[in-house]
Amino acid sequence: MSTRPETMDFLLDQIAALPHVRTRRMFGEYCVYLDDKPTAFVCDGQLFVKITGAGRALLPNPRYGRPYPGAKDYFLLRPDEWEDRPALCELLATTSRALPPAKPRKRAAERRPRQ
Structure with a gap:
C-alpha cells in the first residue's frame, strides 16, 4: 500500500515551520529531506x-520499524503521533543536525565510466 498524497499534505503542513524541507517520491513512497x-x-x-x-533523547519510549x-x-x-507539531518538528530538526553533511x-559526466 503506498502513501496517499493527502497524508503527505498533512505531514508537510505539520512541519511547515522547518526550513529547507523537500520530499522526493520513490516507488510510491516518499523520502523527506x-x-x-x-x-x-x-x-x-x-x-x-x-x-x-539526539533523536533517541527526545523519544522516551521509541517504537522501531523498517x-x-x-x-x-x-x-x-x-x-496519530504527528499531531504534536512542535515535538515532530523538534525530532526532525534534531535528527537532521545529528546526521553528517550531505x-x-x-x-x-563524472558518473559515466571511462572507455
Whole structure:
C-alpha cells in the first residue's frame, strides 16, 4: 500500500515551520529531506525517522520499524503521533543536525565510466 498524497499534505503542513524541507517520491513512497539530508521516509502512511542519539533523547519510549524490506531500523511514528507539531518538528530538526553533511552530487559526466 503506498502513501496517499493527502497524508503527505498533512505531514508537510505539520512541519511547515522547518526550513529547507523537500520530499522526493520513490516507488510510491516518499523520502523527506531536511537541509538536503535524507532524514525520514514516509511508507504506508507511517513516518520512519533515522535513528540518532539526539533523536533517541527526545523519544522516551521509541517504537522501531523498517520502511521497506532489508532496511535498517528507524524510529516509527504513526500519523496519530504527528499531531504534536512542535515535538515532530523538534525530532526532525534534531535528527537532521545529528546526521553528517550531505555529499555533493556528481555531475553526469563524472558518473559515466571511462572507455
